[in-house]
Amino acid sequence: MNKETKRVLIAETTFSWKKFFLKWEWFLVLIFIGINIMNSFISPYYLSVSGLLSATSSFLEKAFIVLPMVFILIMGDIDISVGSVVALSAVIMGESYNRLGLPMGLAIIICLLVGALCGFINGFILIKFKELAPMIVTLGTQILYRGIATMILKDQASTGLTSITWFSNLYWGSIFGIPYMLIVFIVFAVIFGYILHKTNFGRYLYAIGSNETAAHFSGVEVDKVRLITFTLTGLFSAVTAVFLASRMGSVRPNIAVGYELEAISMVVLGGISSAGGKGNFIGAIISIFIIGLLRYGLGLINIPSQVMLVVIGSLLILAVLIPQLNLGKYFRRKQGVVKEA
Amino acid sequence: MSEYILELKGVTKIFPGVKALDRVQFQLKAGEIHALIGENGAGKSTLIKVITGVHKPDEGEIFINGERVNFRGPKDAQKAGIAAIYQHVTAYPHLTVTENIFMGHEIVRNKVVQWKEMHKEASELLAKLDADFSATDEMQSLSVAQQQLVEIAKALSMKAKIIIMDEPTAALSKNESERLYEVTEKLRDDGASIIFISHRFDDIFRLASRATVLRDSKYIDQFDIEGVTEKELITAMVGREITEMFPKIDVEIGEDVLRVEGLSRTGFFKDVSFNVREGEILGLTGLVGSRRTEVVEAIYGITKLDKGHVYLNGKEIHVKGPRHAMELGIGLLPEDRQQQGLILDWGLGRNVTLPVMKDISKKGITDEAKERSLSKNLLETVGVKALSIFDKASSLSGGNQQKVVVAKQLASKLKVIILDEPTKGVDVGAKAAIYEIIGELAKQGYAIILISSEMPEILGLCDRVVVMCEGRVTGEFDRREVSQEKILEKAMAKRTIG
Numbered sequence: 001m002n003k004e005t006k007r008v009l010i011a012e013t014t015f016s017w018k019k020f021f022l023k024w025e026w027f028l029v030l031i032f033i034g035i036n037i038m039n040s041f042i043s044p045y046y047l048s049v050s051g052l053l054s055a056t057s058s059f060l061e062k063a064f065i066v067l068p069m070v071f072i073l074i075m076g077d078i079d080i081s082v083g084s085v086v087a088l089s090a091v092i093m094g095e096s097y098n099r100l101g102l103p104m105g106l107a108i109i110i111c112l113l114v115g116a117l118c119g120f121i122n123g124f125i126l127i128k129f130k131e132l133a134p135m136i137v138t139l140g141t142q143i144l145y146r147g148i149a150t151m152i153l154k155d156q157a158s159t160g161l162t163s164i165t166w167f168s169n170l171y172w173g174s175i176f177g178i179p180y181m182l183i184v185f186i187v188f189a190v191i192f193g194y195i196l197h198k199t200n201f202g203r204y205l206y207a208i209g210s211n212e213t214a215a216h217f218s219g220v221e222v223d224k225v226r227l228i229t230f231t232l233t234g235l236f237s238a239v240t241a242v243f244l245a246s247r248m249g250s251v252r253p254n255i256a257v258g259y260e261l262e263a264i265s266m267v268v269l270g271g272i273s274s275a276g277g278k279g280n281f282i283g284a285i286i287s288i289f290i291i292g293l294l295r296y297g298l299g300l301i302n303i304p305s306q307v308m309l310v311v312i313g314s315l316l317i318l319a320v321l322i323p324q325l326n327l328g329k330y331f332r333r334k335q336g337v338v339k340e341a
Numbered sequence: 342m343s344e345y346i347l348e349l350k351g352v353t354k355i356f357p358g359v360k361a362l363d364r365v366q367f368q369l370k371a372g373e374i375h376a377l378i379g380e381n382g383a384g385k386s387t388l389i390k391v392i393t394g395v396h397k398p399d400e401g402e403i404f405i406n407g408e409r410v411n412f413r414g415p416k417d418a419q420k421a422g423i424a425a426i427y428q429h430v431t432a433y434p435h436l437t438v439t440e441n442i443f444m445g446h447e448i449v450r451n452k453v454v455q456w457k458e459m460h461k462e463a464s465e466l467l468a469k470l471d472a473d474f475s476a477t478d479e480m481q482s483l484s485v486a487q488q489q490l491v492e493i494a495k496a497l498s499m500k501a502k503i504i505i506m507d508e509p510t511a512a513l514s515k516n517e518s519e520r521l522y523e524v525t526e527k528l529r530d531d532g533a534s535i536i537f538i539s540h541r542f543d544d545i546f547r548l549a550s551r552a553t554v555l556r557d558s559k560y561i562d563q564f565d566i567e568g569v570t571e572k573e574l575i576t577a578m579v580g581r582e583i584t585e586m587f588p589k590i591d592v593e594i595g596e597d598v599l600r601v602e603g604l605s606r607t608g609f610f611k612d613v614s615f616n617v618r619e620g621e622i623l624g625l626t627g628l629v630g631s632r633r634t635e636v637v638e639a640i641y642g643i644t645k646l647d648k649g650h651v652y653l654n655g656k657e658i659h660v661k662g663p664r665h666a667m668e669l670g671i672g673l674l675p676e677d678r679q680q681q682g683l684i685l686d687w688g689l690g691r692n693v694t695l696p697v698m699k700d701i702s703k704k705g706i707t708d709e710a711k712e713r714s715l716s717k718n719l720l721e722t723v724g725v726k727a728l729s730i731f732d733k734a735s736s737l738s739g740g741n742q743q744k745v746v747v748a749k750q751l752a753s754k755l756k757v758i759i760l761d762e763p764t765k766g767v768d769v770g771a772k773a774a775i776y777e778i779i780g781e782l783a784k785q786g787y788a789i790i791l792i793s794s795e796m797p798e799i800l801g802l803c804d805r806v807v808v809m810c811e812g813r814v815t816g817e818f819d820r821r822e823v824s825q826e827k828i829l830e831k832a833m834a835k836r837t838i839g
Contacts, residue, residue: 218696
């Protein structure tokens with residue numbers, strides 16, 4: 001098409017050590033190591049296989065919410081109803097078993113379906129009424145879902161779940177010393193990471209988060225992607241509900257309060273911009289362990305929960321401030337800007 | 342005392358890469374209504390912004406009553422008695438009429454806002470303008486015409502001597518326009534001097550005593566309206582030579598590819614029909630507000646049609662959305678390439694392949710090697726000036742960004758390519774390159790719809806031209822019979838409704 005010699009573009013990725021080590025994730029790794037050192041001073045038993053595994057189990061059930069929450073934030077959305085979805089799906093699971101007398105296996109399936117439905121409703125409202133902010137819609141459903149859970153159980157608890165050994169084992173059981181829950185989590189984490197970074201769906205998430213209008217004009221089915229992602233978030237909130245119920249052996253309508261903020265904190269600390277379009281999956285995974293182990297360590301020395309909140313809040317503020325300081329600007333390679341002749 | 346209340350001499354304004362005003366002169370007599378006319382992009386808006394102190398001229402002088410002034414900002418211009426009423430009313434919809442009128446210059450005594458006094462004065466101003474609403478009404482409850490009266494009242498409340506009206510009739514019905522004419526004449530009789538910008542000859546001949554014509558950022562001529570004809574004004578507005586920028590390639594024109602019949606969308610366009618054939622470049626033109634973009638966005642599935650039929654290769658289609666349009670073979674290069682066309686934060690390669698992710702993946706898993714080679718290939722085809730396919734789209738110039746958007750279209754298997762203002766904000770060299778690409782696409786058999794406000798583009802590139810005015814098709818010309826004058830006459834067609 002051009003008379004002059006064709007301009008050739010570089011299409012090979014180049015690897016640079018400098019760029020590699022300037023990644024945000026290394027900073028997270030440093031914090032992660034620091035927290036582990038701190039914990040090992042607190043408890044002499046911490047740095048053992050069983051110590052680390054029990055520490056991990058203390059927070060891992062919440063981490064299932066973080067996986068789809070990464071998608072939500074990359075899309076530039078937010079979902080603060082997840083804690084209530086955990087409660088509602090857990091309550092319905094407990095009551096399906098206790099009141100309706102359904103087998104536990106079926107109750108779990110119902111739980112997962114309820115979770116997915118809650119997420120679907122969030123997504124459906126958002127794509128039908130585009131002028132509504134996700135924060136407000138999911139605030140509404142947060143109250144709504146919690147309200148339904150409370151209506152079902154009042155101030156009662158649905159107990160007796162410990163009597164089913166296999167259900168109890170979901171949380172407490174292990175194989176070769178590795179908890180089942182950890183295995184399930186690793187499998188899902190790998191799948192979610194793969195979807196985000198290696199598939200079309202992941203690319204669409206980034207596209208929507210970066211520029212929704214351009215994505216729409218480019219044929220990305222924005223509504224479909226949002227609906228799927230919100231449904232997925234509801235579904236994985238229900239997964240959290242299953243493990244939580246397995247751990248506690250009973251469910252009440254006031255469980256999982258504040259889970260949404262913890263999940264969002266983990267995602268944001270992982271370097272995923274709440275404005276959308278930016279961040280890596282691995283960052284969020286490291287952050288799950290940072291916040292989880294930090295809580296665990298502070299819990300060991302009986303730090304009051306209020307102080308714990310102050311520590312975690314400060315860490316989060318610090319984490320979102322550091323990229324603003326623009327420390328990287330001294331290292332950044334100049335971009336190839338080509339001016340027109 | 343000078344003869345002119347406002348005079349501009351040799352005003353030049355340069356934006357990065359563009360001369361928006363080139364040694365323009367302008368004279369406004371006290372107590373006259375002076376029309377400022379020219380095509381889209383002729384420099385009218387920039388001139389207004391210089392007069393109102395929004396832009397500082399790079400060269401030239403401004404005189405008010407013969408005294409040289411130097412506006413440091415809009416406040417200075419306001420103090421000098423200049424007020425502007427814009428095409429799109431910039432009001433506070435939730436506040437009352439009084440609050441809107443006095444926004445920014447409230448009557449304050451002892452640090453307390455004097456509401457009573459302001460209401461009284463606002464009511465007096467409205468009475469003077471024969472307004473049929475009250476000063477306590479909420480702004481958003483008013484019609485566009487009424488809101489304009491509020492803006493005029495605001496100008497009067499600031500004791501403006503020079504009032505600029507930027508296409509005030511663009512959104513008004515015939516009766517409303519008539520009311521506005523009366524108000525404008527009243528203002529003049531009360532001693533204000535008025536600059537009236539309009540695309541409508543109705544307005545110009547009804548109101549103005551003199552007219553200044555701008556074209557290509559330059560002052561062209563000044564006319565006394567009495568004794569001048571529409572033709573003379575049009576000639577002054579368009580009289581430009583088409584350079585050799587448009588190497589029209591002869592292409593065998595084939596069968597109908599896209600045909601639309603009776604497209605309507607309430608409030609936007611009505612009964613729009615046209616067709617485009619294989620290898621043909623169809624120009625779709627009109628002035629601002631002609632709703633060309635709205636029509637093609639509906640065809641592409643961004644918005645929904647209320648009525649009408651779309652046929653592709655003779656078969657009726659119902660486009661559900663952009664994805665569906667592309668699968669059928671219709672592509673659109675949107676008007677706003679930075680907001681709609683590209684993800685500026687992304688590399689060029691990823692931008693190009695976003696619409697065709699399905700083709701470069703297996704079971705939803707992206708084949709990155711295939712992606713890189715495809716995007717490299719297409720970006721090289723359109724001749725993007727960049728170093729690598731990983732360069733961010735934001736690092737490119739406007740022309741090169743547009744080439745990336747073109748490359749994006751080429752990735753899909755399209756039959757029809759719609760280009761909405763592809764050379765907007767692009768410099769001359771890159772324009773020529775884009776024209777060349779468009780010609781090449783036609784040669785490859787694409788049916789092309791080119792939306793453009795630039796006459797030379799339409800005349801130089803298109804095989805056929807469809808002219809729109811206020812949401813309707815008002816004319817269609819073949820390449821052999823088309824001229825700038827004919828297009829402009831149809832584009833400014835007298836209103837049939839209202």
